[in-house]
Amino acid sequence: MTPKIVDKEEKRNLILESAIRVFARLGLPNTKMIHIAEAAGIGKGTIYEYFKSKEELAVAAFNVFVKEAQKQIAGKIRNIEDPVEQLRTYMICWLDIMDEDFLDYADIMLDIWAESVRLHQGKDLFGLNKMYALYRKQIIEILNRGIKKGVFKPVDTTVAAAVIIGTLDGLMIQWLLDKKLFKVRYALEQLADMVVRGVMKV
Amino acid sequence: MTPKIVDKEEKRNLILESAIRVFARLGLPNTKMIHIAEAAGIGKGTIYEYFKSKEELAVAAFNVFVKEAQKQIAGKIRNIEDPVEQLRTYMICWLDIMDEDFLDYADIMLDIWAESVRLHQGKDLFGLNKMYALYRKQIIEILNRGIKKGVFKPVDTTVAAAVIIGTLDGLMIQWLLDKKLFKVRYALEQLADMVVRGVMKV
Amino acid sequence: MTPKIVDKEEKRNLILESAIRVFARLGLPNTKMIHIAEAAGIGKGTIYEYFKSKEELAVAAFNVFVKEAQKQIAGKIRNIEDPVEQLRTYMICWLDIMDEDFLDYADIMLDIWAESVRLHQGKDLFGLNKMYALYRKQIIEILNRGIKKGVFKPVDTTVAAAVIIGTLDGLMIQWLLDKKLFKVRYALEQLADMVVRGVMKV
């Protein structure tokens, strides 16, 4: 009755992971479907059994990155009571996202960005805006708690959140462009200090 | 003397400017040579009399952006004596780069970045690294003067410079992605304050 | 005796009928094997247990149509003695073939024709020529009987038969192309009258 028993979920993941690896190495536009197929050790047509199009595959790849990042961050800040420490931890967490395991994913973001910003201007095809909105929401919550507790200045939390995320992204880009320039951990801590002090009362 | 050379220079610029306009509107990969030719009011083949390839044209376009930005910044900070004010001005200057006239150029950067980081990993085809190196050098100079004067803390200036540039880039990206999120000037001033205080003694 | 064989026959018919329905709705080239499988409620691979290829399935589908049409016609003209009336009935019978139940089938013919005439020029893959030969034979018989009886002119029966079939086909095509143009029954009766009078003596 049931032929060739295959764990579709598993195979989908195999393809997705292969795609991420190749996307990361070659970039979105330079990655051809055949490359992904070869990387996964399957036939070209098989990809289309699991993903409708190259674009869908790219979106999925990006989402893996985003979800993984969220998981990391959420786990680390969950049990921190002090808003100051929570904000600092939130920022330092980006380090782990860029960590060995995620380095590949990280590179994809640049392509996704370019595509997202440009090609589908108001569309948010890759959910980039949604992702940033989520990040902002998380940071705004931290800021609000801090403000209520009286440890943070009553800043415009939306702007502050955007600025904080921007600085994190920007730092990462600098590092991605030239990894020998500085140690991420050190720079990140510098930045975190700077930012935290920026929003701290006194 | 040699009017031909003037003509050539002029035409090269015409093509380059047209290219920038089209690149900015459509994005690097979506821009076809014919579009540039039409925008310049010339024939497709003529472009190749002035630029070896589409890539060379893109590089040139990006460099125009970088040089223009530099001219703006250099002009504004030249005559400022106080390092604190100079650093603040340097940062605020990015505002003008993203200003009406340069908004279009700004969008190109995302594409260039993606291409630059990825495709030609160690190559720095577009001179992005060189550009950042220049930016860093300028900021390092400001920081050094400030440190020597005793107004800045004796930070690792290279890291600090990278962090500062990163924050500027990051903020701009946030804004490019969703221009309704915040007013650039306001956020930029917030950020500048934060950063300046971060490196200021006491 | 051998219930397996009955099952096989039954399943073959199930597939064939599903194929006809889908072919009719989507057209030969637009019909994919998976569509047929789904319509039959079976797996894609199962089709190949009963039919060697899509082409063979198409041939079989067409033959069902032809045979069904023949059954209809034969039944109606069998017991008619008068050749004049028999010819007229033969023609009117096409109406029933195009009737509700067969309307779908009818559409297939256009595709089959195109394929038949062209792709396999001298091959008669779909048995179209054989089908027409059969039709001609039947009409020739009617004509011959009429000529012998002295009610028909001694026309070249082969040509006349081809002309008659052609007119029927042509009328049907006109109608298939624009069903609002005329009522089939009315036009068919007009045509039948015209043709019958054309071959009738005096």
Add this chain to the structure above:
Amino acid sequence: MTPKIVDKEEKRNLILESAIRVFARLGLPNTKMIHIAEAAGIGKGTIYEYFKSKEELAVAAFNVFVKEAQKQIAGKIRNIEDPVEQLRTYMICWLDIMDEDFLDYADIMLDIWAESVRLHQGKDLFGLNKMYALYRKQIIEILNRGIKKGVFKPVDTTVAAAVIIGTLDGLMIQWLLDKKLFKVRYALEQLADMVVRGVMKV
């Protein structure tokens, strides 16, 4: 200033004629763009300089056929006064359309039909319905003149026209399917006689 002087009209025709030849030989779906390119002795991409898509090329090919046919017919019936003779001539004219020169074109019609009827049901992509409407209009005019003159019966001219065109088409299909079956001229004259007598008074 002006490079490679090429008569675009001429080249378009070269491609169109090559396309017609190949379409006629291989059929619409079996004809690949590369075939047409090779037949025209040009590169694959060049076709797209003159025709937006394969479909547009097919439409153009079909229109050549239709226009040529119209030119032939119009020229022949223009100066005929007698409606009876005019109708007969109109029909016989189809012979010339199927003539040596047009034989190739004729074969295309079957594919166009199938495509036209099916794929784009209400769309009339190839202008087939429009073509038939024109044919009907011409025949209706002839019929009306004949009726007014009292030589034709007061038939429903729309139906009669559709029937007449249908018979012509049908005859041609019969012949295209098996050219050895009968001589077109002979059969056509038979049919014309039959039809003319069918609508003639007395």
Add this chain to the structure above:
DNA sequence: AATGAATGAGATTTCATTCAT
């Protein structure tokens, strides 16, 4: 110098068919 007609490598996607289970 300027042009644009010509080109063909190349990419995505489809789908009939195969075959391991």
Add this chain to the structure above:
DNA sequence: GATGAATGAAATCTCATTCAT
């Protein structure tokens, strides 16, 4: 026998670049 996962040939169309004029 039944299945559907896997496949890869094949086809359309794009576009940077060339080059004859």
